[in-house]
Amino acid sequence: MSFLSSFFKKESSVLGIDIGSSAIKVVQIKKKRGRAVLETYGELALGPYAGIEVGRAASVPADKIIEAIKDILRESKTTTGLCGVALPLSSSLISFISIPPVPEKQMAEVIAIEARKYIPVPLNEVLLDWSVIPKEDSYVNEEESVKPEKQGSDVLVVAIHNQYINDYQNIMAGSGLQPSFYEIEIFSSIRAVVDQGISTVMIVDMGARSTKLYIVERGILRASHIINKGSQDITLALSKAMSITVNEAENMKRTYGLKGGPEYRELTEIITVNLDYIFYEANASLLNYQKKFAKNVSKIILTGGGVLLKGFTDLAKISFQTNVVYADPFGKLETPAFLTEEFAQAGPEFAVAIGVALRRLSELE
Numbered sequence: 400m401s402f403l404s405s406f407f408k409k410e411s412s413v414l415g416i417d418i419g420s421s422a423i424k425v426v427q428i429k430k431k432r433g434r435a436v437l438e439t440y441g442e443l444a445l446g447p448y449a450g451i452e453v454g455r456a457a458s459v460p461a462d463k464i465i466e467a468i469k470d471i472l473r474e475s476k477t478t479t480g481l482c483g484v485a486l487p488l489s490s491s492l493i494s495f496i497s498i499p500p501v502p503e504k505q506m507a508e509v510i511a512i513e514a515r516k517y518i519p520v521p522l523n524e525v526l527l528d529w530s531v532i533p534k535e536d537s538y539v540n541e542e543e544s545v546k547p548e549k550q551g552s553d554v555l556v557v558a559i560h561n562q563y564i565n566d567y568q569n570i571m572a573g574s575g576l577q578p579s580f581y582e583i584e585i586f587s588s589i590r591a592v593v594d595q596g597i598s599t600v601m602i603v604d605m606g607a608r609s610t611k612l613y614i615v616e617r618g619i620l621r622a623s624h625i626i627n628k629g630s631q632d633i634t635l636a637l638s639k640a641m642s643i644t645v646n647e648a649e650n651m652k653r654t655y656g657l658k659g660g661p662e663y664r665e666l667t668e669i670i671t672v673n674l675d676y677i678f679y680e681a682n683a684s685l686l687n688y689q690k691k692f693a694k695n696v697s698k699i700i701l702t703g704g705g706v707l708l709k710g711f712t713d714l715a716k717i718s719f720q721t722n723v724v725y726a727d728p729f730g731k732l733e734t735p736a737f738l739t740e741e742f743a744q745a746g747p748e749f750a751v752a753i754g755v756a757l758r759r760l761s762e763l764e
């Protein structure tokens with residue numbers, strides 16, 4: 400291979416990095432004949448880097464995160480440092496504000512003034528980003544709709560503390576990676592799992608520490624909510640109730656899930672109680688949204704490692720009065736055909752990392 404071709408090969412590949420509370424996920428993709436092609440991907444549990452079990456949310460010091468990133472990049476045989484990075488929803492403050500009709504030029508100023516009411520720290524301590532939510536009627540009939548200047552606007556405002564970005568920048572530099580952006584994981588998930596269209600959907604991301612809910616309308620985030628219960632809570636409850644180690648409980652959860660049959664009645668009950676709590680909260684959010692905006696949520700898209708639990712979708716289908724599907728972010732990529740089944744299985748866990756990688760790839764165009 401000539402120097403030039405290896406140079407180009409390297410340059411056209413990009414990484415998506417997702418540092419979750421319990422595991423790091425990486426995905427490497429490249430562009431080929433206009434399609435995003437999967438090159439490699441991998442996952443690494445963070446627990447062991449903080450002296451706790453796999454599957455649990457870990458509080459890992461920066462130097463250990465760097466070590467973990469280097470390990471996963473090596474294990475997955477990635478070949479580039481070009482990447483984008485997802486930031487946890489918990490690192491940000493997301494608000495939806497309404498602003499009065501103002502000329503375009505003054506928009507930023509007015510948004511900053513309004514946003515100050517929602518952001519509990521001085522604005523110079525945060526990175527502030529915002530986007531105006533397009534008016535619905537402008538989709539239906541552009542000409543007859545009232546001009547935005549006369550109507551006022553709804554604006555999505557995202558604030559991230561500078562300290563958070565600084566910490567991430569140090570971790571990325573220490574890992575030898577060159578990120579071109581950091582984005583809140585919500586936007587990565589939306590890119591990876593929501594199809595274009597006008598329907599309203601709810602993404603449920605069940606991670607280790609928490610379960611995150613995003614309501615997305617016409618591809619745009621309209622509401623988000625964090626439920627402080629994740630998949631690790633099932634494991635910890637099992638360990639306690641059944642007097643088994645956390646590792647044993649984690650294995651049992653992953654091996655049998657809700658499909659253990661009569662011998663595993665206690666396991667089934669404990670999982671069900673925990674999931675019922677999450678579904679109840681999610682339903683409340685959903686109904687609240689439907690009432691407030693007079694919109695029907697037509698589909699629930701399941702993401703995050705927690706939804707891999709056996710029998711999860713069956714229970715979710717009973718709990719939600721709407722269509723429930725497993726996220727298929729690998730479906731946005733070209734993947735080896737013989738592994739289709741494996742990708743369908745792993746999909747929900749890699750939604751964030753794939754969404755990040757897709758954005759980084761689009762930057763190359």
Ligand SMILES: Nc1ncnc2c1ncn2[C@@H]1O[C@H](COP(=O)(O)OP(=O)(O)OP(=O)(O)O)[C@@H](O)[C@H]1O
Binds near residue numbers: 610631634652708
């Ligand atoms: N096959 C499985 N069955 C049941 N649970 C599983 C399975 N695989 C993974 N999990 C659980 O999923 C959780 C990890 O999911 P994920 O990787 O999405 O979390 P995370 O991104 O690290 O966390 P968060 O999004 O809360 O920061 C762990 O608690 C793990 O026990």
Ligand SMILES: [Mg+2]
Binds near residue numbers: 606703751
């Ligand atoms: Mg996650």
